Amino acid sequence: MASSPPLSGRAEIYALLTLIRDAAEDAMREYEISRVPIPSLFQPVSFSPAPSPASSPGPGPGSRGPNSTSTTSNIYHGAIPKGPGYLSTLPLKKAIRTLEAACGQLCATLAPPVHTIVNRAMPHESTALGIVAERGVADALARYPRGLHVSELSSVVGIPPQRLARLLRLLATRHCFIEVQPNVFANNHLSLMLLTASTENSIVGVYTDQVFRAASHLRDVWKDPEWAASNESTKSAFAWSVKDEIQDKTMFEWFALHPEKGERFDRAMVGFSNAAGGLAAIDAFPWHMLPRDSTVCDVGGGFGAFSLPLSKVHPHLRIVLQDLEPPIERAKKMWRAENPSYLDAGRVSFVPSDFFKETAEPGMDIYYLRYILHLWSDEDASVVLTNVRKAMAPHSRILVHDYVLQHACPNADQASHGTEVSPAPLLPNYGAGSVRGYAQDVNMMTLFNGKERTISDMRYLGERNGLEVVRVWDLAELGIVEFKLKDAP
Ligand SMILES: C[S@@+](CC[C@H](N)C(=O)[O-])C[C@H]1O[C@@H](n2cnc3c(N)ncnc32)[C@H](O)[C@@H]1O
DSSP states (O other): OOOOOOOOHHHHHHHHHHHHHHHHHHHHHHHHTTTTOOOOOOOOOOOOOOOOOOGGGOOTTOOOOTTTTOOHHHHHHHHHOOOOTTTEEEEEEEHHHHHHHHHHHOOOOOOOHHHHHHHHHOOOOHHHHHHHHTTHHHHHTTTTTTTEHHHHHHHHHTTOOOHHHHHHHHHHHSSSSEETTTTTOOOTTTGGGGGGGGGHHHHHHHHHIIHHHHTTTTHTTTTHHHHHOOOOGGHHEEEEEHTTTTOOOOOHGGGGGHHEEEEEEHHHHHHHHHHHTTHHHHHOGGGSSOOTEEEEEEEEEETTTTTTHHHOOOSEEEEEEOOOOHHHHHHHHHHHHHOOHHHTOOOOEEEEEOOSSOOOOOOOOOOESSSSGGGSHHHHHHHHHHHHTTTOOOOEEEEHHHHEEOOSSOOTTTGGGOHHHHOOTTTTTTTTHHHHHHHHHHHHHHHSSSOOHHHHHHHHHHHHEEEEEEEEEEEEEEEEEEEEEOOOO
């Protein structure tokens, strides 16, 4: 546990400035190593139609990893280019974690508290992002690198010019879009994320629509004694928000009434994974050390947002994709389009299965669960884990790929099992540099009564299901917790 005395006053500010400078240097070095130009927020970008899936680049020799541009194909970015300067590697994420933590701590230290608190309470940036993403503003600007006046843009996106200008100015003030002249706006590399074909547009849609509405009901839910006391996923704020339409169902069951929202959610998972570095595990975990034909069961794998790119980078593995029937049907189409040779060689199989009712595929080498356990309370997560444990052979491993949260104060688990310790004077959990995980924790509570977990929570969950933590792989935002059977070698 880090127990050095806290710095104060000028010493803390200078330590933060040093961290900012060092982290920015690390980030710039990563761009240089990757031969990607350092992006400019002031460089307008244009966009022409996407390459067909057949011509999109796949992993190849010399690629830097699954999050770098060279290994991404259309499903991961929704068939759009990421603009100049797009890079998302693990070293860059680590540098940005420190940079954001130090900048956040510096501003929160020196700014008048009222300034910080009022800014944090304002939800309007999210509102503006949601509207602009839904109306396709980035698409409408795509062919105009010198920008378009709101009077022309207005008729394309169906928002009155002056209202549109105000939404865009709020966003441009935070560097998403550029106001190139008064009331004339152009895309930059941030606003490109909002192109309607992009998976990031879908995650913006999910957060600013479904999640936003559900979160606004948390207060009401907690005033109802029955709902407030329940940990069931069918008694979440999301369930409350749709209770006039459907009762006692989870969000996944609600998707059956709204298949278009289910499909948007699938795409959003890819967008979220891009943001969180969800593919970093392809490089960081030693898949290449597993013998040929080792088997990986992607439990609740959706259409294979992880296992599909895994199959491209590590084709020596065999994959079994398990999920409910509708995602499995979508998965078959996705694999046919994205990795037909792997499919035709019979190296992937699709198994419709309810992980609450059925055991996983028996005797697999790896059971991989990404964004699964965090959806559920300890009781429900235990049912899923038990159904996996029953299928395990003595050598099998479970990889739980989720956030691994830390307390915001020094604690015994801070450096256990491979999690990285933040440099002083940052908060032990990297503060603002890791805030998305803590927001996701509240999001899981909102949508499913689920939760993100600390390493102690993971250990507890393992112990109550006959499993032991082997180690944690710190992936700068998400982590992988590796479990084995208790008492297995
Ligand atoms: C948050 S998504 C994660 C998908 C995928 N693992 C990924 O990382 O992109 C949760 C997945 O769990 C699946 N799921 C939900 N309830 C399930 C159940 N009872 N049995 C099997 N899969 C289920 C959903 O269909 C969805 O694909």
